[in-house]
Amino acid sequence: MMQIFNPFLPLHDYIADGEPHVFEDRLYIFGSHDQEGGKDFCLLDYVAYSAPTNDLSDWRYEGIIYTKRNDPDATSKRNNLYAPDVVKGNDGKYYLYYCLEGFEGPISVAVCDTPAGRYKYYGYVRNPDGSKYTRKIPFDPAVINDEGTIRLYYGWSLSSTKPKNAFQEYALQKTAEILFKKSKEEIKTEPGGIMGAYTVVLADDMLTVTTTPIEIIPNNIKSQGTGFEGHAFYEGSSIRKIKDTYYFIYSSIRNHELCYATSKHPDKDFVYRGTIISNGDVGFHGRSEKERLNLTATNHGSIECVNGQWYVFYHRNTHGGRCSRQACAEPIEIAEDGSIRQVEVTSCGLNGKPLISEGIFPAIIACNLTNGKMPHLMINRTVKRIPQISHTGEERYIANIKNGTMIGYKFFNLKQKGTVSISVRGNARGVMKISKEMDNQTIAQMEVTPSSQFKWITAHYNTTPGKSALYFQFCGKGKLSMLNVELQ
Structure with missing residues (x-):
């Protein structure tokens, strides 16, 4: 299957x-x-x-x-x-x-x-x-x-x-x-x-x-x-x-x-x-x-x-x-x-079980996407300032990632050692921190620099293997979009 x-x-x-x-x-x-x-x-x-x-x-x-x-x-x-x-x-x-x-x-x-x-x-x-x-x-x-x-x-x-x-x-x-x-x-x-x-x-x-x-x-x-x-x-x-x-x-x-x-x-x-x-x-x-x-x-x-x-x-x-x-x-x-x-x-x-930590995944399968003050909408309006699932043509991605944005995936079956790569674009400059729990110890981080096209950035991790959430938190200036996540 x-x-x-x-x-x-x-x-x-x-x-x-x-x-x-x-x-x-x-x-x-x-x-x-x-x-x-x-x-x-x-x-x-x-x-x-x-x-x-x-x-x-x-x-x-x-x-x-x-x-x-x-x-x-x-x-x-x-x-x-x-x-x-x-x-x-x-x-x-x-x-x-x-x-x-x-x-x-x-x-x-x-x-x-x-x-x-x-x-x-x-x-x-x-x-x-x-x-x-x-x-x-x-x-x-x-x-x-x-x-x-x-x-x-x-x-x-x-x-x-x-x-x-x-x-x-x-x-x-x-x-x-x-x-x-x-x-x-x-x-x-x-x-x-x-x-x-x-x-x-x-x-x-x-x-x-x-x-x-x-x-x-x-x-x-x-x-x-x-x-x-x-x-x-x-x-x-x-x-x-x-x-x-x-x-x-x-x-x-x-x-x-x-x-x-x-x-x-x-x-x-x-x-x-x-x-x-x-x-x-x-x-x-x-x-x-x-x-x-x-x-x-x-x-x-x-x-x-x-x-x-x-x-x-x-x-x-x-x-x-x-x-x-x-x-x-x-x-x-x-x-x-x-x-x-x-x-x-x-x-x-x-x-029915955690995803295998091998391969490329669409970024928009994130189950948590928050800047710490996400709204509840009771009327038909669009809030442009918040992180959100978006699209342009056939590309579907997470948009409006700014300082403090948290992107969570539950769950992966993580290896003890591996690499995490993400495909990003935007005018942002800073670091993307990776952790297994929200606001918890960082297991890896990668530098984010401006790019007008989606580009891959990579980090290596070493952690306790097994079922785990995977969180990405951006710390820096500007904003970016994220298209894919790759685990190896």
């Missing part, structure tokens, strides 16, 4: 909001499709990738599976395809659930005879009278075939706290009307409001809603006293059933983390269990928001079991913004009590 690293798909492709599913003997990834360096979410058509379950290094591009032109509701102003999910129906066909951009719905459905063929528009989730189902906020659909019962989960919420006075109540109401394109009456007449995570049951036609929406976990306004405080529902619904327990995976109000709640029932009694992963490693070993190890923004994904091993699939944020996201994955363990301990982001991901 080949080695594989994060991001695990081709580096030019930006698949976000990934839903992993095993169908027969292959693992499929379905997600939204960002443009490299894009300024808005989900600008491209849906594509799919798959890998044999016995070799997660062998990913195959399945091609475009659905285009925005296929949806009759798409317009020139509203056609981006947001986060999808796929489920196998009782008829053996595969159904893709998705929403166009925005919050007004409906949830649309496409169908195909195979998991990654060309899906055809099938219809929209509807009320029994055939009208479009738009109750609550039809957003981020997730679907499960629960022993023949088709369950749909969906929803969205502002991260607002409970209004403290009439003015705040009015402001929240007007914001909801504008954002969700609903009237005051539509919002007021919905029991429990419209924001939150909800579930309904679908008929055998995979379209018709047969139950009233039930809220399964609270939004931030309702979270006090529920156990979800600080990790209330924001978006990114995903559902799994493991033995007799339902796992609801979601993006919390913190935005950068995937959390989970469990219940013995599909539509009630969900209990907050914890964070599975943060794309800035916030919360891992007590790390604070201010200590995040990457630019953070949205996160959305789920978990899947492949050949007896569970993994969490998530995305990272690149290009100094929120709208150019890449699929990553990490192994996780589900304990006997059903709990999942938070895992850290790594460079080796699906590899």
